[in-house]
Amino acid sequence: MKQAVQIKENVYWVGVRDLNNRHFHGELYPIEEGTTYNAYLIVDDQVTLIDTVEAEFADECIERIVSVLGDRPIDNIILQHAEPDHSGAFVKIYAKYPNAKVYASQGGVRNMKAQYFGDVPIQVLKTDDTMSTGKYTLTFVEMQMIHWPDNMLTYSPELKVVFSNDAFGQHIINYQMTDENLDRWYCIEQAKEYFANIVLSYTAQVKAKLNLILSKNWEIEYIMPAHGIIWKQYIPDILAAYQKFANLENKNKVLIVYQSVWNHTQQIAESMAEGFAAGGMEVKIYKLSETKSSIVFREAMDSKLICLGSGTYNNDMSYSVAAFLEHLRAAKLKGKKGLTFGAYGWFPKVPSILDEKMAEAGLEMVQNAIGQSFSPNQEQLDNYYETAKEIAKNL
Numbered sequence: 001m002k003q004a005v006q007i008k009e010n011v012y013w014v015g016v017r018d019l020n021n022r023h024f025h026g027e028l029y030p031i032e033e034g035t036t037y038n039a040y041l042i043v044d045d046q047v048t049l050i051d052t053v054e055a056e057f058a059d060e061c062i063e064r065i066v067s068v069l070g071d072r073p074i075d076n077i078i079l080q081h082a083e084p085d086h087s088g089a090f091v092k093i094y095a096k097y098p099n100a101k102v103y104a105s106q107g108g109v110r111n112m113k114a115q116y117f118g119d120v121p122i123q124v125l126k127t128d129d130t131m132s133t134g135k136y137t138l139t140f141v142e143m144q145m146i147h148w149p150d151n152m153l154t155y156s157p158e159l160k161v162v163f164s165n166d167a168f169g170q171h172i173i174n175y176q177m178t179d180e181n182l183d184r185w186y187c188i189e190q191a192k193e194y195f196a197n198i199v200l201s202y203t204a205q206v207k208a209k210l211n212l213i214l215s216k217n218w219e220i221e222y223i224m225p226a227h228g229i230i231w232k233q234y235i236p237d238i239l240a241a242y243q244k245f246a247n248l249e250n251k252n253k254v255l256i257v258y259q260s261v262w263n264h265t266q267q268i269a270e271s272m273a274e275g276f277a278a279g280g281m282e283v284k285i286y287k288l289s290e291t292k293s294s295i296v297f298r299e300a301m302d303s304k305l306i307c308l309g310s311g312t313y314n315n316d317m318s319y320s321v322a323a324f325l326e327h328l329r330a331a332k333l334k335g336k337k338g339l340t341f342g343a344y345g346w347f348p349k350v351p352s353i354l355d356e357k358m359a360e361a362g363l364e365m366v367q368n369a370i371g372q373s374f375s376p377n378q379e380q381l382d383n384y385y386e387t388a389k390e391i392a393k394n395l
Ligand SMILES: Cc1cc2nc3c(=O)[nH]c(=O)nc-3n(C[C@H](O)[C@H](O)[C@H](O)COP(=O)(O)O)c2cc1C
Pocket: 259, 260, 261, 262, 263, 264, 265, 266, 310, 311, 312, 313, 314, 315, 316, 343, 344, 345, 346, 347, 348, 373, 374, 375
């Protein structure tokens, strides 16, 4: 029988580990090491389940619940987010505990009904609503667009726990559940990748909700998100990191991404990388076809300059560059500069088309696109190096 993990007195993790997941949200977010869907059980005079898990793992979640409760029923089910990785198992769990009262935000009610059923009564929770389960109070904050319009968060002052759902999530699987035996940089970096791939388009909303939460001066011993580890020792770090993420704070860093068949565009990229480094910048450089988009956007988040290069194929940019531009447009990054480059054979327009698309995505272009007919010679490569070094000094 699968066992719950006790996190603190009367609070248990009853979630699941999806060890083989490499495509979180389908193709949108490639991940490396699987993930967890976290559900939590608060045992008080009333028993409360916070969130569920993906439908295929419903039985495992129920086993963990039963490992704590035995035959005792659940009194309250709080659905903080209607996305199927948190709500999919609800139907089966509710069938086992049909007398439970069910709660969600207004958007949660709408999205649950639209996905699963029409007749389960769900009570609406709004920001600052509270509920008592006996010794413990639960208070709620609507967290619209972190990650869907229905997201919400639950805090218990007596437990000093924030159940944050998608906020502060990451894809770290740690069987001890908390951050206590993990390296700080690793945890924050994973949270950064998650942020870049889940809420990057919604930084304004993240900032507003973060400020609201901080203004409440809650005493917090644990932040329990719906994916990954539970924050315990790194709570000040993750809160500070979220402020940086939400502000899209730039480092003195350049991200170079490109696609290249015969390495001509790659040679330009490499010369520029050396030039930027000589000009004092941190450089990240990736060939798009060989790199997961989740890593590219993690690195885009704190880069002050994004350079994009493509060879010209059938009078067009490469597919991976086109996909990157679409993703960049959707990410709505602010305060970033851009530069484009690329090799062509006989149709010289693609680098300037990249330039237009980068500008449309909201980047301020630092100069005209760099176009190169076929293979660059040494003199041209030296020029690209010097150009990059000069740009780095003036950024
Ligand atoms: C499949 C393919 C199609 C190409 N089509 C065009 C084209 O339509 N127009 C053009 O100017 N060059 C075309 N080229 C030439 C490349 O743009 C040129 O070789 C360039 O230097 C390639 O850069 P890369 O090495 O970074 O891929 C094509 C090359 C390939 C491999």
